[in-house]
Structures are given as C-alpha cells and as structure tokens.
Amino acid sequence: MRYPCVIEPGDETHAFGVIFPDCPGCYSGGDTLEEALNNAPEALAGWMEDMIDEGFPINPPSSFDEVAKNPEYKSWIFAMVDVDLDKLSDKTERINICLPSRVLRRLDNLARKNNENRSSYIASLVMSASA
Known part of the structure; x- marks a missing residue:
C-alpha cells in the first residue's frame, strides 16, 4: 500500500525531515533527499508494527492530491512510500x-x-x- 509523505527540505546544516500525515508520530529523515526517501519505508513499517502491537488501528492512506493541497506543506517535497501490509499480517x-x-x-x-x-x-x- 502506498502512503503519502511530506519532506521538509534540508540544507548544508539541516537534515531533510520526513513525516506521514496519516500516521501521527511517524517521522524519519536523512542528510540528503535520497537518504530521507530511503529511510522512510523502514520508519513507516516500524510505526505500523508498533501500532498493531499496541492494538491501535492503522489509518488508510490519504490521496496524494489531498495531502498536496494542505497549505501547511506549501514549500515541502511530496512523495509516496510503499509498505508491504502482508509483512504486518497476523494471519x-x-x-x-x-x-x-x-x-x-x-x-x-x-x-x-x-x-x-x-x-x-x-x-x-x-x-x-x-x-
């Protein structure tokens, strides 16, 4: 399943910060945009596994367009991150x-x-x- 994320741009002294609007408290980052995007799937999967372990529901993903329209993220970078829900199954x-x-x-x-x-x-x- 694909979840939208928003990335706060970094620079020489600040890391790129990644958040998932549908997953409160789930965040990641990296010194470069590439590193931030590479770290994002592990952060999302780990957050989801923690939520499942604690008995909390996982929110369905918002549409990319819905997140992109949020004025709070006006100058941020948008991406989609895949997470394999089969790996989180309790089957x-x-x-x-x-x-x-x-x-x-x-x-x-x-x-x-x-x-x-x-x-x-x-x-x-x-x-x-x-x-």
Missing part, C-alpha cells in the same frame, strides 16, 4: 520445526501452566522478547 502460518524431546516436554509444560497451546506460547515468547 497464522503452519510451520514445521524440530525440537529435542526434552525441550518439547518443557515447552508443553510451560504452555500448559500459562493456559496456552504450543503455538500461542511460542508466539507470546517471541513478541515479549522483541518488545
């Missing part, structure tokens, strides 16, 4: 892993103590470790 996927029997017994015991199954317990561990 479950079946995987096949091999674990030693001893580890599998521990996993089952820990999952049972937490009223979870193997899959949800492993997912909980990964999410808490990456927080």
Whole structure:
C-alpha cells in the first residue's frame, strides 16, 4: 500500500525531515533527499508494527492530491512510500520445526501452566522478547 509523505527540505546544516500525515508520530529523515526517501519505508513499517502491537488501528492512506493541497506543506517535497501490509499480517502460518524431546516436554509444560497451546506460547515468547 502506498502512503503519502511530506519532506521538509534540508540544507548544508539541516537534515531533510520526513513525516506521514496519516500516521501521527511517524517521522524519519536523512542528510540528503535520497537518504530521507530511503529511510522512510523502514520508519513507516516500524510505526505500523508498533501500532498493531499496541492494538491501535492503522489509518488508510490519504490521496496524494489531498495531502498536496494542505497549505501547511506549501514549500515541502511530496512523495509516496510503499509498505508491504502482508509483512504486518497476523494471519497464522503452519510451520514445521524440530525440537529435542526434552525441550518439547518443557515447552508443553510451560504452555500448559500459562493456559496456552504450543503455538500461542511460542508466539507470546517471541513478541515479549522483541518488545
């Protein structure tokens, strides 16, 4: 999905600042316009992942024209940034892993103590470790 961003022009002493009008608090930047544009997709994807983790909805993107008409961004640069929403999906996927029997017994015991199954317990561990 493509999201509009606006870039505040930089110069020799100021970085180029990137904001996403549809994503409050999402910003990026770079010392050059090229660097700012290269950094923008990672900032947008990271912001979206944080919002999903916190249970907040992701706003749909505004049209490019809608953002460009905003007088607040009169002398700014406009661009569109792609984000792969499939990478942010919570759709479950079946995987096949091999674990030693001893580890599998521990996993089952820990999952049972937490009223979870193997899959949800492993997912909980990964999410808490990456927080």
